[in-house]
Amino acid sequence: MLRRSVMGAEAGDRKYEEIDYRVDDGMAVITLDAPERRNALRNQMLRDLADALDRADRDPEVRVVLLTGAGASFCVGAELHGPDTLIAALEEDTPGHTPTGYREPGGRVSERLFDMSTPVIAAVNGDAVGGGASIIAACDVKIVSSTARFGFVFTRRGVVPESASSWYLPRLVGLATAADWLLSGRIFGADEALTAGLITRVVPPEEVLEHAVAYAHQFVTDTSPTSVALAKRLLMDSWRHATPRQASEVESRVYASRLRSSDAREGVLSFLERRPATFGPFAPGPDERF
Template sequence: MTDFTQIRYAVADGIATITLDRPAKLNAFTGTMMAELIAAFDLSDADDAVRAVVVTGEGRAFCAGADLSEGAKTFDYDNRPDNPRGASPVREDGSIDYSHDAVRDGGGRVTLRIFESLKPVIGAINGPAVGIGATMQLAMDIRIASEDAKFGFVFARRGIVPEAASSWFLPRIVGIAQALEWCFSGRVFGADEAFAGGLVGHVVPADALLDTAYAMAREIADNTAPVSVALTRQMMWRMLGAASPMDAHRIDSRAIYSRGRSGDAREGVVSFLEKRPAVFPETVSEGMPDFYPWWDAAKYS
């Protein structure tokens, strides 16, 4: 899918930019946006020219949450006129098949796809980010907020619960106490509180937001080996659920051994000794080691 209608996707100088593009609706999330975001990350992973991804919103919002235009039926998929999930998981006897694909949360499909990304992902949060607008960021690696940004895990105020796998991501990022405080209250809070709570790593003036995000992306693109970055990203994220440091030691050892034999490692050392920029020869599409992926999990996108 390349003819996007609710996002924009552009690549320039090794950096892909994904822009949520429904400014009249404050970039409210829909099933179409879900599918387009997943497709955009498929594109960035497949393109060796892309070294980092920046995600932002068009207009004054990042994402105001789920599109509520269906009113009371917004989260009741079976009773919405468009029934975006297709066949119903409700059996003839009225029981629910919770394993049915139609039960799966759309926000979670997006965050799990971002989680699988081979390229580092930088969120440039330009304005209000509420509901899925807040939770879709959690699988991104670096989050930078404009001073105008606001955040809200508002689910309890809408009669639902946190989604987008945020019960896994959020406590790991900000700690369980902070995660519960924000989710229990459902209140909207500003960029300074998001920074103090560890949700974002940087708060900058609105007119400096994208420049800051691109400068971080540029630092990655210009100075690092793409295969090393792809491995590092997956090693860090997946070890958050490891039972023991021995699990990390096994993967570290395989990665160090494999990378140490690579042309990238030779170039990294020689370029340092010769005091020149490195030109790493290996690509993500062809250079990932034979033990990758090392986890046993189904694809979710």
């Protein structure tokens, strides 16, 4: 019942083959929708997901994205059904990173998640392995079932880390833990993922979506979309600064540009008047571009 009431009617008339996309009350809910194969990844699912993320980020009515999986798993990585399965499932020649033009398709999803102005909350309803684990690493907040398992299992399948996991993991959990997980490819549980810093919160399995929706709702009712987007970019860009001074210089430029904004005025007035704030849509000013 909760899943239907959260998703509401399908937004627009665009159809996807391997995901479900719905918008209700400022929240876009994207569901990996192949429960019969535990949401294992195919090229089509990754193309659908990248398009849906782009669609949500461009929609002025969407204040937050909630990403989850249908059935008992979030995503167990690439679909495997034979020795050449990775070639069939994930090889795709597009303009990309290598001399041959090959572009690992999960990386395009992680890159799109990095570029999102809209916050993305992962409601991890079950196991997230391989590409599934890499995708949640790129999300902003991860609310996870206590029974979920994780694994960056690439070395156990004869390949290497993908979907930018070799970039995200050291920044999220530190180099030592990233090396442990990426080199060994071992499976670990939600408690270890929480302690290391990969995920945000662990909840009972039956409460994952409820907690994720409650968390996501604050972006609809309480925060400025422009301020959230700018704060996200400050966080992402912080990793390129060598010193706190460099980060502070960028913060100061963006902060100064916000001081005379209608959102800043509304934020202060709503606090003083003890009422909910009503912020405008995402609208960065000329001095707020990164």
